[in-house]
Amino acid sequence: MAQLTMIQAITEALKLELKNDENVLVFGEDVGNNGGVFRATEGLQKEFGEDRVFDTPLAESGIGGLAIGLALQGYRPVPEIQFFGFVFEVMDSISGQMARMRYRSGGSQHAPITIRSPFGGGVHTPEMHADSLEGLMAASPGLKVVIPSNPYDAKGLLLSAIRDNDPVIFLEHMKLYRSFRMEVPEEEYTIPLGKAEVKREGKDLTIIAYGAMVQESMKAAEELEKEEYSVEVIDLRTVQPLDIETIIASVEKTGRAMVVQEAQKQAGIAANVVAEITDRAILSLDAPVLRVTAPDTVFAFSQAEEVWLPNAKDIVETAKKVLTF
Amino acid sequence: MAAKKSQQFDPVKTLSEIEEKFEMFQILNEEGEIVNEEANPNLSDEDLQELMRRMVYTRILDQRSISLNRQGRLGFYAPTAGQEASQIASHFALKKDDFILPGYRDVPQLIWHGWPLEQAFLFSRGHFMGNQMPEGLNVLPPQIIIGAQYIQATGVALGIQKRKKEAVAITYTGEGGSSQGDFYEGINFAGSFRAPAIFIVQNNQYAISTPREVQTAAKTVAQKAVAAGIPGIFVDGMDPLAVYAVTRDARERAIKGDGPTLIETFCYRYGPHTMAGDDPTRYRTSDIDSEWEKKDPLVRFRKYLEGKGLWSEEKENEVMEQAKEEIKAAIKKADAAPKQKVTDLLGIMYEEMPFNVKEQMDIYKAKESK
Numbered sequence: 001m002a003q004l005t006m007i008q009a010i011t012e013a014l015k016l017e018l019k020n021d022e023n024v025l026v027f028g029e030d031v032g033n034n035g036g037v038f039r040a041t042e043g044l045q046k047e048f049g050e051d052r053v054f055d056t057p058l059a060e061s062g063i064g065g066l067a068i069g070l071a072l073q074g075y076r077p078v079p080e081i082q083f084f085g086f087v088f089e090v091m092d093s094i095s096g097q098m099a100r101m102r103y104r105s106g107g108s109q110h111a112p113i114t115i116r117s118p119f120g121g122g123v124h125t126p127e128m129h130a131d132s133l134e135g136l137m138a139a140s141p142g143l144k145v146v147i148p149s150n151p152y153d154a155k156g157l158l159l160s161a162i163r164d165n166d167p168v169i170f171l172e173h174m175k176l177y178r179s180f181r182m183e184v185p186e187e188e189y190t191i192p193l194g195k196a197e198v199k200r201e202g203k204d205l206t207i208i209a210y211g212a213m214v215q216e217s218m219k220a221a222e223e224l225e226k227e228e229y230s231v232e233v234i235d236l237r238t239v240q241p242l243d244i245e246t247i248i249a250s251v252e253k254t255g256r257a258m259v260v261q262e263a264q265k266q267a268g269i270a271a272n273v274v275a276e277i278t279d280r281a282i283l284s285l286d287a288p289v290l291r292v293t294a295p296d297t298v299f300a301f302s303q304a305e306e307v308w309l310p311n312a313k314d315i316v317e318t319a320k321k322v323l324t325f
Numbered sequence: 326m327a328a329k330k331s332q333q334f335d336p337v338k339t340l341s342e343i344e345e346k347f348e349m350f351q352i353l354n355e356e357g358e359i360v361n362e363e364a365n366p367n368l369s370d371e372d373l374q375e376l377m378r379r380m381v382y383t384r385i386l387d388q389r390s391i392s393l394n395r396q397g398r399l400g401f402y403a404p405t406a407g408q409e410a411s412q413i414a415s416h417f418a419l420k421k422d423d424f425i426l427p428g429y430r431d432v433p434q435l436i437w438h439g440w441p442l443e444q445a446f447l448f449s450r451g452h453f454m455g456n457q458m459p460e461g462l463n464v465l466p467p468q469i470i471i472g473a474q475y476i477q478a479t480g481v482a483l484g485i486q487k488r489k490k491e492a493v494a495i496t497y498t499g500e501g502g503s504s505q506g507d508f509y510e511g512i513n514f515a516g517s518f519r520a521p522a523i524f525i526v527q528n529n530q531y532a533i534s535t536p537r538e539v540q541t542a543a544k545t546v547a548q549k550a551v552a553a554g555i556p557g558i559f560v561d562g563m564d565p566l567a568v569y570a571v572t573r574d575a576r577e578r579a580i581k582g583d584g585p586t587l588i589e590t591f592c593y594r595y596g597p598h599t600m601a602g603d604d605p606t607r608y609r610t611s612d613i614d615s616e617w618e619k620k621d622p623l624v625r626f627r628k629y630l631e632g633k634g635l636w637s638e639e640k641e642n643e644v645m646e647q648a649k650e651e652i653k654a655a656i657k658k659a660d661a662a663p664k665q666k667v668t669d670l671l672g673i674m675y676e677e678m679p680f681n682v683k684e685q686m687d688i689y690k691a692k693e694s695k
Contacts, residue, residue, distance in 0.1 A: 025487075051487060057517050062476050062510035069480015072424070072465070073488055092507075096470055097477070104466055106457035107673040142674060165676040194679055241679035 003181040009151035010040050010172060013158035016188050018048045024162060025070060026053045028063055028080030037082060038118060038177055060086050064093025071111045078162055084119035084171060085128030098167045099142030114161045120173035120212055121262060121309045124302040131299045132263035137169045138240035144168045144193055145240040149214035151182040153237055156191030164193060173212045196243035202232035205323055206250040208273050209260040210236040217260050220315035229323055239269045248280050255286040256322050260315055265293040287325035292318045343551060344544040347559045349591060352566040355620050357628025366570040374635055376417050376565060378644050380409040380623055383433045385648035394600040400450045403430040404596030410622035411527045411590035414565035418572035422492035424463040424481045426474040431497045435464050442655035447662055453669060454662055472502040475511030475524060482520035493579045495523040501532025503546045512553040512587055521579035523572060524587045527562060529594040534608035550587035562590025563620040593617040666693050
């Protein structure tokens, strides 16, 4: 089995699905000859031709609209938004149009589109590149929002996303692109959307996280273990829809929960998770469900990222509050 | 080597030279006379009669829709009278395989493409069954976001090109829509891909109340095509023959692989923006209205056809009666549509219901069965 980075796993998924399904089209800014600014589409144009892997003019709304039109001709578009901070340019095409295609047409049309886009802090980008905007997407009925935390999941989730007959926002954390390798099978496999994974079993506390915060939560769990706390870590993988069953089963077991997200407290997914837990499992709780998030400022100027982004230390600190409540 | 002063590029002069070239294209004048025989599309007698029949029918549909709206029997409605040449004659140049991406005033083109009248009424009433397009009908439901359909049309056109189909994507907006980013992105992308698209801007002079002059410094909307590197044409939007001819030519170019065309139809809406309380007397005078009524597409086309012995009062009455009958029958059908339930709406959100939708489906099913 090959040891792959997340970006390599993503390229492999794209390659597989371009091969499997002639209706899959990959396009966006610089995705053709250049292979994408992160090389996610490296070699794809050469292998599959300019008809199926192509550059577009530089306009995000245009890319979104193009995807919708192509979907109406029976294609399965996989456009790239170069950085997810640019999503504001394409909000109408996403939330106003593709998310509503099935509904607006009374179920007679659909938009099997997967928008791939890099996001996430810790890599010192200029403004509007790294923001965690998954909460905006999750608030649009009609979309699914997927955020892998590792190379293996990235491949299996991307294949599921492309094969899904409804629009999926597939967000790729830039810091995870090349930070570690993992065994990734060459053959195809899928990970169902809407299914979380218990990364680590425990009985004292449930930490629910996604994206780059999964790793931080795992580190925190190890720290806490040294103090004899048994911590369960759940990787949401899909942040809309949530895997309520897995979350609730865990919380009912541990009686204590917290949610970790890289997004600001007022954004992201954590508030949804907390609400679902209190709706469904309040009598199982021995402590309030706390959150570890970034503060409610605009995404940090790059030199301030280290103090702004939540990390394992913050998670340990909050975990102790929950554990000792 | 310094360029000579006389050879210096003069941007002001260049602009005015370009703008002067965008003269209004006309074939049939207000008196119903052919003024541009060379460009006459020479439609057969049957086609001329059919085009007239559709325009008369559409005028009646507009009148009936307004009155049904006032009676509370229709919901959202954007009047179309005055724009029949722009809408119906451009549609007349299309084939069944062509894909229409309409704005919300473009219900008539959808109907003539095959959208059942009762479904148009259900759309107006806000019933999801109105938007369930019959299999094989190549249209989207009317777009509400101004200009969003432009960039989607480019996507459809690119898909048509990739599928090697002999068809075009055609989309409509108003001159207000031509101020949107999506307008520019749409025509620019389509030019870049040489996609078989036709972009129509029905310049009806007012975007709700905002006059044409406020939208842009450009003398015509059509000239915006120049910046995208595609052909643009400024056409008399009250002249059915001219609108038909330019759309047919645009379609031929698109199908040959010569890319998209931008068409500005210079026209007027007689009615309010929509039936939701717009009062045109706040922004137009009755003098302006009567100036435009002299240009009416039905009046000039009727004169032309009567001159050729192809139209009569009797024929016109026949069409009007037919329209009224069919509208009545369609309203009856629309009335028979089942009342919408929340479970209907939950059921059309996703192919497979995710957890949250499924859970709410169960809750509403229980509520609705009470």
